[in-house]
Amino acid sequence: ITAANLLCLITLLVVTKVDLFANLFNPNSQNVIFVSLLAMFAAITWIYLVANRAFLGFTAGEWVFDQRLGTPEQLTETSYSLKVAARSLIVIATGFVLIPLVSTLVNRDILGRWMGLELVKKA
Numbered sequence: 001i002t003a004a005n006l007l008c009l010i011t012l013l014v015v016t017k018v019d020l021f022a023n024l025f026n027p028n029s030q031n032v033i034f035v036s037l038l039a040m041f042a043a044i045t046w047i048y049l050v051a052n053r054a055f056l057g058f059t060a061g062e063w064v065f066d067q068r069l070g071t072p073e074q075l076t077e078t079s080y081s082l083k084v085a086a087r088s089l090i091v092i093a094t095g096f097v098l099i100p101l102v103s104t105l106v107n108r109d110i111l112g113r114w115m116g117l118e119l120v121k122k123a
Contacts, residue, residue: 005044012040042092049088054081066122074117083117 013020023033052059057075058068069087074080090111091099103110112118 001045001048004048005041008040008044009037046085046088046092049091050081050085053084053088062119067119068122069112069119070117071120080117083115087111087115087117 009020012018027033049059053069056063057070057072062068069084070080099111109118
C-alpha cells in the first residue's frame with residue numbers, strides 16, 4: 001500500500017510539476033494539501049483492499065498469515081464484492097483504528113459478524 005501511494009504521489013508531482021514541500025510548509029487557509037493527500041491515501045488503500053479481496057479473497061498480508069475474508073463459498077456470491085467494498089469503506093472511514101481496536105479488545109471480528117463477512121483462518 002505504501003509503495004502504491006508513493007508511486008501515485010510521484011506520478012502526480014511529475015505530471016503537475018507541483019512543489020510538494022513548498023505546499024506542505026506553506027499550506028493555504030483551508031489546508032487543501034493535507035485533505036488531498038489524505039483522500040489520495042484513502043482511495044488507493046480502498047482500491048487495494050477491494051481489488052485483492054474481491055478477486056482473491058485476501059490481501060497479501062492476510063495471505064501471509066493464512067487468513068481470508070469470508071469462506072471460498074462466499075467468494076462466488078454476487079453480494080461478496082459489495083460487502084468487501086462496504087467493509088473496506090467503513091474501516092477506512094473510521095481511521096483504520098477504531099474498528100480493529102474494538103475487535104481486538106473483544107477478540108472477535110465485530111464488523112465481520114455485523115456484515116456476515118468475517119476474517120477466517122484458511123483450512
